[in-house]
Amino acid sequence: MSSAVLEQFRAVGRDLFVAGAISSHGGNLSVRMGDRILITRRGSMLARLEERDVIETGLEENDANVMLASTEINVHRAIYLGTAAQAIVHAHPPYAIARSLMCDEIIPIDSEGSYLLHKVPVVHTELTAGSKEVAELLPRWLKEYDLVMLRGHGPFAIGHLLEEAYQLTSVLEMSCRIMTIADGLGEQVREYRKGSERYETW
Amino acid sequence: MTPPASALRPLRGLRLDLSRRTCDEEQLPAGVARAWLGGRGLGACLALRERLFEVEPLAPENLLIFAPGPLTGTGAPASGRYSVTGRSPLTGTVFDGNSGGNFGNALRRLGWDYLIVTGALEEPGYVTLGTDDARGEAPAGAPEPVAGAQPLGGSGGATLHPAAGLWGLDVPASLERLRGLHPGSEAAVIGPAGERGVLFASIVNNRGRSIGRGGLGAVMGAKRLKGLVVDGHGRRTPPVADPERLEFIVYEAEKLLKSNPITSTALPEFGTAVLVNVLDQAGALPTRNHRESRFEGAAAISGEALKREHVHRRSACRGCIIGCARRTTAGGESGEGPEYESIWAFGAECGVSDLTAIVQANYACNRAGMDTITMGVTIACAMELTDLGLLPGGPRFGDARAIIDLAEATAAGEGLGAELGLGSARFAALHGRPELSMSVKRLEMPAYDPRGMKAQGLAYATSNRGGCHLRANMLGPEILGIPKMVDRFATLGKAGLLINIQNLNAVLDSLSVCKFTAFAMKEDYFARQLSAVWGEPVEPQELLLLGERIWNAERIFNLAAGFTRADDTLPPRLLHEPVPAGPSAGQVVDLPPMLDEYYISRGWDGGGTPSAAKLERLGLSEVAAAAGVAPGTPRAEGTAAR
16 A cells, blocks of 8 residues: 555544544544555554555455454445445544434535535345445435435545545535534524525436 | 436538538437537547548548537527637648637527538639528628639538639638628638648637647648638527526626636736746746746736736637637737747747747647747747757747747748748658757647646646647646645646546536636536436546547547557656756656556556446447557456555
8 A cells, every 4th residue: 555545544544533523442543545445444544554554455356454454344346346436435434323313304504514515315134234225225315415324323425535535524514513503593594595495306 | 206208319410521512411419419529539430430540640531520419509508619620731640620619509590410521622622501692692791702603412411612703712701801791701711721731730710719739720721621601690599408597507607707717817817827926937838849847037028918918818719708819919910829839839849938929829830820839849849959059050949039020931831940840750850850849749838837836747748639728627626726736746636637638628628608608517517407408317437438438439549549548648758858948947757657557447457548438338339449559468466446
């Protein structure tokens, strides 16, 4: 693995933890390299990634390294095989998770979230972490949206680069914080975005 | 809500056979549109189907496939484009170029999704479609038409006109005369360079909008076809299944374009020349035939200087809110451009910092209908030969007058210009130093030094039409941070990103929309626009798969034409001569491991041939077999990340 790729993993992992978007051992990251995949090690601490914490294995074929890979590897593989993703960030941001417990889609009310996300579908499965059900469900949604929220678990974001997927994750969490603050103010939100009523059709 | 009726329909085309003097309607199934879109994709499909890899580029059997795309003329941002595809006389590869302006829109308004030109005329002529004369009506108030116009046989409704009085005219004069003869129409023409067979001659519409680079203008000249004239004025706009949905997506897309600093500020204010200073500061501005990567005269030839000294107004292609084009004046003349790459080719690459001379050399190319990048780089090659004492009396680096004179001599086929008209690869070989041609597959590389942006080297080496930044430009991720900044000096780990950009660009060229929109928009926006136009679901993933199909089809064409891994390389200078100074000092391109990673990521074997599984997945197995390309042998072990 090149040092440049490792540095991308380390930077995003560290920032996710510092931002409070994961717990000490939560979340996982991966990038696609053709028919290979680089993914964080099962039980690794994303804030403290070393070279041994980023595992290379096959995209479609298993090898011995699969034993070390994140428990979500099958979800990551399915996403790569079913979408245009080159990188995946999965985190557990608290405001977004809380919001996902109350709705079927998250439509940001702030400018940045509206601009970048328009709408985030919230999907749910009986089993969450690493399940076959999730692996079947998420690619279908991620074909149309770069970020999808798994209810009660956390968002899966895709991009050409890790940083891109991380940005979407970060924007979602900020949007959900803003919505929570706005809810707490108890006032009617005044609309300022032309055409926002159509965001639910995005 | 009732879903809109599908507007995805069979592709309506014309086959204009100049040898037989016929123009017949034809049709391709809707499935072809779904698999190849239009524009470049349709061109690649037809080039393979018609076996152009077996055809001599300047023979009558070579085709020129004119094709707008499914978004052309629909109101989608920056979508007023069309492509022309054929086999290039410069590179021998499959070759497409695309151009903005109004020509593609007019063709689409006439109801045609493509136009194939085959054969050759015995005497120079031009062909009209949809004009008054083609309908048997004399245009009111128009100049006296050239005598001898005759309707072509077949159902296409085309008319052939003698080009007497046109042949020999330069591009602006040709376009002006045709506009006078056929008011309200749009024309695509060649200039003297195309007539004389300059191997990098262009096809030009709207004064300076060119199908450039690979010499399809020379193919048109070999067919003795001076121009195509299309009158789509007042005709129907192309069908859109869900106009309300399209309006919503376009509104959201334009929000991105209007807020992105590149598409909303830099390009509108300075044009593409805004990149001169950016690339120079990065140490990625090739200078003096790529000997160096910084130019001491960069500020004098920058976009800022161009705006200050030469631009008198902005202009834009139809339906574009970016408006990157410039109308300029220099030396008492006015015209369009120059673009960044033209400024660089005549400027830094030739060691010239006289911006007025650069603008005038650009005008000379526009008048003649010649590619500015190849012209400038070929002159730079001559300058290095002179510097080495191998071209007595030849031009010297920094000679501003020489770039104008040699461009004009090349168009006229006079003196050294006759040799320069072959392009730098043939020219350098002629003088015994082929390695001094800064080209890939005989197409001159443009203004981004791969030693300062390593993945750009891989992009050039693997480009299906040769050294070109329009197949994939790593300027975004390696210099501008779009979608995000990556380490520009890193060798490995960027193949997947490059492949995605190559695939996406194949989609944009097939839709046909301007690539500048991708500075602000991701693939999902294009999928949503196409979905609204067709009235059928289109996923971003489907578009990228389609782009991958086009890329592999072009690869199959080139393999069938005899290209191999050995052609996926860079000039020795970039592989072995470190940059002498500046931010990229000491850098060379370590290409072999990048190429290995790229082939693996593409699903190709070590020789660069798509595997059976890859061909199957892309629906290209039969196409490859018909072209005589056997599937590649799968590799034994994955080493993509090593």
